[in-house]
Amino acid sequence: MQRISTYNLKPGMIVAQNVYSADGQLMLCAGVALTAAYIRRLNQLEIASIYVKNENLPDIEIPEILREQTRVQTIKNIKKLFQNIQVMNKLDVAAIQPTIQTIVSEIVQNRNTMIHLTDIRLYDDYTFAHSVNVCALSTMIAVTLGYSQSRLEELALGALLHDIGKTLVPLDVLNKPGKLSDEELTIMRSHSEAGFELLRKSCTEMSVVPMHVAYQHQEKFDGNGYPRGLREHEIHEYARIVAIADVYDALTSDRPYRKAMLPHQAYEILLASAGSHFDGEILKSFVNHIAVYPVGCTVQLNTGEFGVVISVPEGMPFKPVVHLIADCNKRRLNQGKELELVKHPTTFICKVLEEDEVLDSFTE
Numbered sequence: 288m289q290r291i292s293t294y295n296l297k298p299g300m301i302v303a304q305n306v307y308s309a310d311g312q313l314m315l316c317a318g319v320a321l322t323a324a325y326i327r328r329l330n331q332l333e334i335a336s337i338y339v340k341n342e343n344l345p346d347i348e349i350p351e352i353l354r355e356q357t358r359v360q361t362i363k364n365i366k367k368l369f370q371n372i373q374v375m376n377k378l379d380v381a382a383i384q385p386t387i388q389t390i391v392s393e394i395v396q397n398r399n400t401m402i403h404l405t406d407i408r409l410y411d412d413y414t415f416a417h418s419v420n421v422c423a424l425s426t427m428i429a430v431t432l433g434y435s436q437s438r439l440e441e442l443a444l445g446a447l448l449h450d451i452g453k454t455l456v457p458l459d460v461l462n463k464p465g466k467l468s469d470e471e472l473t474i475m476r477s478h479s480e481a482g483f484e485l486l487r488k489s490c491t492e493m494s495v496v497p498m499h500v501a502y503q504h505q506e507k508f509d510g511n512g513y514p515r516g517l518r519e520h521e522i523h524e525y526a527r528i529v530a531i532a533d534v535y536d537a538l539t540s541d542r543p544y545r546k547a548m549l550p551h552q553a554y555e556i557l558l559a560s561a562g563s564h565f566d567g568e569i570l571k572s573f574v575n576h577i578a579v580y581p582v583g584c585t586v587q588l589n590t591g592e593f594g595v596v597i598s599v600p601e602g603m604p605f606k607p608v609v610h611l612i613a614d615c616n617k618r619r620l621n622q623g624k625e626l627e628l629v630k631h632p633t634t635f636i637c638k639v640l641e642e643d644e645v646l647d648s649f650t651e
Contacts (some may be wrong), residue, residue: 288583289341289645293329296339298322303338303351307359328542335541338583344595344612349582353390353423357457361386361419365447369415369454379492380444387447391439394426401599402427413459414453416534417543422446424573425525425533431572432528442525444493445500449529452482454503462542479505480514494527504529509563520564527566531557531573534564549639551579554604579604580636585645587638591615593649594626605636614651 288303298321304316314625315337317327329337364386402424425446429439451651453461456478460471467475482501486493503517503526510518522530538553546557547591554577561567578599580586585592586609594609606629613619628634 288338288347288584289344290336290583292336293334296321296329296337300325301340303340303346304336306334307355308332326545335547344585347583347595349403349598350397350400352394352402352427353399353419354638357389357393358416358423359567361390361422361447365418366415367613369451372451372485372489373454375623376489378486380490380492381443383447384420384440387440390422391426391436391443393432394423396426398430399601400582401601401604402443402576403578403581409549413540413542414450417540418450420536421449421532422531423635424429424536425529427576428528428532428569429571431576432569441494441496442500442528444530445497445525446529448482448486448497449500449504449533450478450482451485452478455481455485457558462570464545464619474511476505479503496523499523500525500529502526503532506530507564508566511563522566527569531565531570533575534560536571549584550577550581551639554579575602575604577604578607580607580639582607585612585640586636587640588626589635589637593617593624593640597625600629602647607636617649619649 300321302315302319305317306312315608322391364383364408368383416457423441426439426443429442443494456474460474481496486498486501503522504515506512506522506526508519510516535553535557536550538556539550541547554574556576561570580596582596582598584596586596592611592615593613594611596607597610599607600641609626609628611626
């Protein structure tokens with residue numbers, strides 16, 4: 288199985304995982320052969336990539352901290368919630384509570400699963416899918432920190448609504464491909480305060496704590512964030528958690544103006560920002576649960592051999608299990624073996640192959 292950008296798809300390729308539309312409808316089932324019409328439709332909907340079968344790579348089940356059905360349904364719910372709050376100026380917390388409880392329940396149940404986040408998103412729905420992913424990531428961090436059920440649900444609500452202020456930011460500013468002007472930057476930075484005010488005025492039933500996630504998630508640990516320049520423990524712990532999840536998901540997401548970073552690249556940026564942008568202790572808990580080399584990615588080892596990551600042991604993000612597929616001369620192995628890197632301390636991953644490098648890279 289391999290994740291392929293839509294511009295590299297060819298008729299006849301077999302879909303390996305279900306593909307959903309922005310409104311949660313099943314577009315393509317796993318096992319369907321792609322046609323030119325299907326590929327055109329995927330491009331029209333700006334779906335960045337999908338999983339297809341590859342006979343030269345092992346079939347792998349991608350572990351999830353959140354079921355695909357839950358993720359899609361939550362995106363639909365949050366989209367409706369954002370629309371209602373704009374039209375009626377009212378937020379129905381009771382309506383979203385079952386969704387929050389489902390998210391928390393699934394993540395607690397999958398607490399030993401490394402974070403892969405393999406969802407396929409539409410650009411137009413980035414804000415909604417991003418909100419769901421940040422909610423899932425933040426909840427996973429809080430689970431590792433030992434939060435109670437009530438605190439998990441409170442945090443998850445705040446994380447899900449952290450970017451609600453962006454619904455008030457013009458789309459041409461929100462999705463601008465180039466550098467923002469000073470005026471546009473001011474508008475963009477207003478989303479934290481706007482989100483807090485929107486929640487405060489539209490929902491009298493909500494605790495003020497989740498509202499502060501929207502207000503404070505752009506604050507930085509060293510005091511150089513906004514809107515108030517808070518530092519260290521002046522920033523609510525929920526907001527310190529969400530800040531990490533927010534940046535990680537943004538870095539690893541495809542946007543109209545840039546390609547997503549690979550998880551190991553985002554990992555390096557996060558670590559470099561420990562103590563300045565982020566709370567170092569919370570960050571440590573988070574990075575120990577990131578699949579730095581996610582299941583399904585093709586890698587090269589320091590031995591020169593090539594392989595596909597097939598699993599990631601809990602707490603060992605740099606030592607996944609790799610299924611070897613080619614030797615150091617890029618010749619395919621007829622009988623690829625599994626290599627548990629944790630048992631081979633001198634063997635390590637030195638490169639993650641880009642998609643274009645994987646396609647037709649190896650010879651018989």
